[in-house]
Amino acid sequence: xxxxxxxxxxxxxxxxxxxxxVLDALDLNPELIMADAGDDCLERTGTPLPDETLxxxxxxxxxxxxxxxxxxxxxxxxxxxxxxxFANLRPVRSLPGVQCLYPDLDFVIVRENTExxxxxxxxxTSDGAVARRVITRAASERIxxxxxDYAVGDGRGGVTAVHKANVLKKTDGIFREVFYEVASxxxxxxxxxxxxxxxxxxxxxxxxxxxxxxxxxxxxxxLSDEAAALVGGLGVAPSANIGEKNAIFEPVHGSAPQIAGxxxxxPTAMILSTALMLKHLKxxxxxxKIQEALEETLRNGLVTPDLGGDLGTDEMAREIARRI
Amino acid sequence: xxxxxxxxxxxxxxxxxxxxxVLDALDLNPELIMADAGDDCLERTGTPLPDETLxxxxxxxxxxxxxxxxxxxxxxxxxxxxxxxFANLRPVRSLPGVQCLYPDLDFVIVRENTExxxxxxxxxTSDGAVARRVITRAASERIxxxxxDYAVGDGRGGVTAVHKANVLKKTDGIFREVFYEVASxxxxxxxxxxxxxxxxxxxxxxxxxxxxxxxxxxxxxxLSDEAAALVGGLGVAPSANIGEKNAIFEPVHGSAPQIAGxxxxxPTAMILSTALMLKHLKxxxxxxKIQEALEETLRNGLVTPDLGGDLGTDEMAREIARRI
Ligand SMILES: CC(C)[C@H](C(=O)O)[C@@H](O)C(=O)O
Ligand SMILES: CC(C)[C@H](C(=O)O)[C@@H](O)C(=O)O
Numbered sequence: 001x002x003x004x005x006x007x008x009x010x011x012x013x014x015x016x017x018x019x020x021x022v023l024d025a026l027d028l029n030p031e032l033i034m035a036d037a038g039d040d041c042l043e044r045t046g047t048p049l050p051d052e053t054l055x056x057x058x059x060x061x062x063x064x065x066x067x068x069x070x071x072x073x074x075x076x077x078x079x080x081x082x083x084x085x086f087a088n089l090r091p092v093r094s095l096p097g098v099q100c101l102y103p104d105l106d107f108v109i110v111r112e113n114t115e116x117x118x119x120x121x122x123x124x125t126s127d128g129a130v131a132r133r134v135i136t137r138a139a140s141e142r143i144x145x146x147x148x149d150y151a152v153g154d155g156r157g158g159v160t161a162v163h164k165a166n167v168l169k170k171t172d173g174i175f176r177e178v179f180y181e182v183a184s185x186x187x188x189x190x191x192x193x194x195x196x197x198x199x200x201x202x203x204x205x206x207x208x209x210x211x212x213x214x215x216x217x218x219x220x221x222x223l224s225d226e227a228a229a230l231v232g233g234l235g236v237a238p239s240a241n242i243g244e245k246n247a248i249f250e251p252v253h254g255s256a257p258q259i260a261g262x263x264x265x266x267p268t269a270m271i272l273s274t275a276l277m278l279k280h281l282k283x284x285x286x287x288x289k290i291q292e293a294l295e296e297t298l299r300n301g302l303v304t305p306d307l308g309g310d311l312g313t314d315e316m317a318r319e320i321a322r323r324i
Numbered sequence: 325x326x327x328x329x330x331x332x333x334x335x336x337x338x339x340x341x342x343x344x345x346v347l348d349a350l351d352l353n354p355e356l357i358m359a360d361a362g363d364d365c366l367e368r369t370g371t372p373l374p375d376e377t378l379x380x381x382x383x384x385x386x387x388x389x390x391x392x393x394x395x396x397x398x399x400x401x402x403x404x405x406x407x408x409x410f411a412n413l414r415p416v417r418s419l420p421g422v423q424c425l426y427p428d429l430d431f432v433i434v435r436e437n438t439e440x441x442x443x444x445x446x447x448x449t450s451d452g453a454v455a456r457r458v459i460t461r462a463a464s465e466r467i468x469x470x471x472x473d474y475a476v477g478d479g480r481g482g483v484t485a486v487h488k489a490n491v492l493k494k495t496d497g498i499f500r501e502v503f504y505e506v507a508s509x510x511x512x513x514x515x516x517x518x519x520x521x522x523x524x525x526x527x528x529x530x531x532x533x534x535x536x537x538x539x540x541x542x543x544x545x546x547l548s549d550e551a552a553a554l555v556g557g558l559g560v561a562p563s564a565n566i567g568e569k570n571a572i573f574e575p576v577h578g579s580a581p582q583i584a585g586x587x588x589x590x591p592t593a594m595i596l597s598t599a600l601m602l603k604h605l606k607x608x609x610x611x612x613k614i615q616e617a618l619e620e621t622l623r624n625g626l627v628t629p630d631l632g633g634d635l636g637t638d639e640m641a642r643e644i645a646r647r648i
Pocket of ligand 1: 221490
C-alpha cells in the first residue's frame with residue numbers, strides 16, 4: 001500500500017504526524033511517499049504544487065493531505081481537477097465527548113468536486129468581472145450516481161439533491177433533471193430535492209431528516225462547513241476526494257496559522273480522514289479500529305484544549321494509537 | 325402615503341391581511357393600491373407579473389409583497405432588477421417567546437440584490453449549461469456603501485464582507501477590494517472579511533460576533549436563510565428590498581402551499597416587514613409601535629400554532645393591533 005503524504009502548511013504537519021502515529025499502530029506497513037505543497041513550498045520552490053507532488057499523488061494508492069495556507073485554492077482545487085477527484089465526500093457525524101448542537105447526527109454530504117464556479121474561468125470586463133458556472137450532464141450524472149451508490153453501500157435510505165433551479169434554471173435545471181433520471185434506477189432509495197437556501201435553514205431546524213445530500217461544488221462547500229458546525233466544528237470534520245483512479249483525504253479545516261507550531265491542533269479531522277482512506281482502500285476493519293479508538297479517547301476526555309482537554313496534538317494521537 | 329400591496333400566492337394573502345390589520349391600527353391612513361402577481365395571477369392573466377403591477381410598484385412610496393409560488397423567481401427577482409432594488413436588508417434578531425438557538429442575536433445581512441448569478445444569463449452548451457456570475461465595481465461599491473451607511477445610522481460598530489475570493493479571484497476579488505476601499509472612508513466602523521464557507525460555520529459557532537454582514541447575491545440568499553434559522557426560522561424573518569426610488573418589503577418565507585388557506589400561517593415576518601417599511605418611510609415611531617406590540621403579543625403567547633399558540637393568523641394580528 002503506497003500512501004502519498006502532503007503535510008502542507010500551518011497545523012498541517014502536526015495533524016499529519018498525529019495521523020501517521022495512528023496509522024502506524026495498525027499492521028499495514030504502508031509505503032509513505034512524502035510530498036510538498038502549499039505556501040512554504042511556494043516560497044522555497046517557486047510553486048505551491050511541484051511536479052514531483054503531482055507524480056507522488058498519481059502513483060500512490062491514496063494521498064493524505066494536511067492543509068495549505070493562502071495557496072490552498074491553487075493546491076487543493078488543482079489536485080481535485082487534475083486527478084478527476086469528482087466526489088467530495090463529507091460525513092457529518094456527531095462524536096462522543098465533542099460539544100455540539102446535535103449529539104446524534106449522521107449524514108453525508110456528497111459534493112461535486114470538479115466544475116461549477118470552480119472551473120476557474122473568470123475574466124475582467126470593462127466594469128467588473130464575470131465568472132462562468134459550468135454544469136455538465138456528465139459530471140452531474142457521475143456525482144449523482146456516486147451518491148446513490150454510496151447510499152446503497154452504506155445502507156442509507158434517502159438521497160436529497162440540493163440546487164437553486166428556480167434561479168439557475170438551465171445549469172441547476174440540468175442537475176435536478178439528471179438527479180431524478182438517475183434516481184429512477186434506484187427505486188429502493190428515496191429521492192427528494194430542496195433549494196440551497198431552504199437547505200441552509202433545514203440543516204439547523206431539521207438536520208435529522210438528511211441521509212445523503214448531493215449537490216454542486218460551491219453549494220457543497222458552503223453547506224458542508226455549516227453542517228460541520230452542527231457536530232462540533234472543523235476540528236472534527238474529515239473529507240475524501242475520490243476519483244476513478246486516485247483519492248485524496250483531508251480535514252475540512254485549513255492551516256490555522258494562529259495555532260500552528262503549538263502542538264494544540266485537534267488531530268481528529270485528519271485521523272478521521274485517514275479512516276476514510278482505509279475504508280476506501282478496502283480496509284474497513286482497520287478504519288473501524290481507528291474510529292473506535294478515537295471515540296474511546298474522546299469519551300475519556302484525552303483530548304486537545306479546543307475539546308476541553310489538556311493534551312497536546314501528539315499526546316492525543318498516542319492515546320488513540322494505544323487503544324488500537 | 326401610497327402603498328402598493330401584492331398579496332401573491334398561498335399564505336401571502338393571509339399574512340398580508342394580518343399586516344394590513346396592524347397597519348390600520350396606526351393613524352397613517354395610507355392609500356393602498358392592490359396589485360396582482362404570482363402563480364394564480366399567471367393562470368388568470370397569462371403572466372406572473374402584469375404591467376399594472378409594475379406600474380403600481382413604480383408609483384407607490386413603498387410596496388408590501390406577500391409571497392409568490394412556483395413563479396417566485398420570475399416575480400421577485402424581476403421586481404428587484406426592474407426597480408434597481410439593489411439592497412436586500414435582512415435583519416436577524418431574536419424575539420421574545422420564539423424558540424430559537426440564540427435568544428440574544430441582533431445583526432443584519434445586507435445582500436446585493438441585482439447581479440451575481442441572478443442576472444439570468446444562462447445558456448445551454450453541447451454538454452450542459454453555463455451561467456454567468458457578474459460582479460461589477462459599481463454595484464459592489466453601492467452595496468458596500470449602503471452597508472456602512474446602515475451601520476453608522478443604526479449605531480453598529482462593524483461590517484463584515486463575505487465572499488469567496490480565494491476561488492473567485494476576479495469577481496470576488498473585486499468585491500473584497502471595493503469593500504476595503506469604501507471601508508477606508510468609514511474609519512469609525514470596524515471592517516473585516518471572511519470566506520463564505522467559514523461564515524456558514526461561524527453563524528452557528530460564533531454568531532454574536534456579527535453586526536452587519538455585506539455579501540453578494542447568492543451567498544446572501546443562502547446565509548440569510550441559515551441566519552433566519554438561528555432566530556426562529558422563516559416564520560419570523562422579514563426583509564427589505566431597497567432602491568434609489570422604490571422599495572419592496574417582504575417576508576423571507578415563500579407561499580407555503582401546504583398550510584395555505586388554513587388561517588394558521590405565522591404573520592410575524594410580514595408584520596416585521598411592514599415595520600421595516602415604516603422605518604424606511606421615515607416613520608420610525610410607528611415602526612417602533614408595531615415592534616413593541618408584536619413583542620408583547622409574542623411574550624403573552626398569543627400566537628399561531630407554529631409558535632406553540634392556538635390563535636389563527638387573523639386573531640394574532642388583532643392582538644397585535646389592539647396593543648398599538
Ligand atoms: C481552500 C478552498 C479552495 C476549499 C474549497 O473551497 O473547496 C476549501 O474551502 C474546502 O472546502 O476544501
Ligand atoms: C424565490 C427566490 C427567487 C428568492 C431568491 O433566491 O432571492 C428567495 O429565496 C429569497 O431569498 O428572496
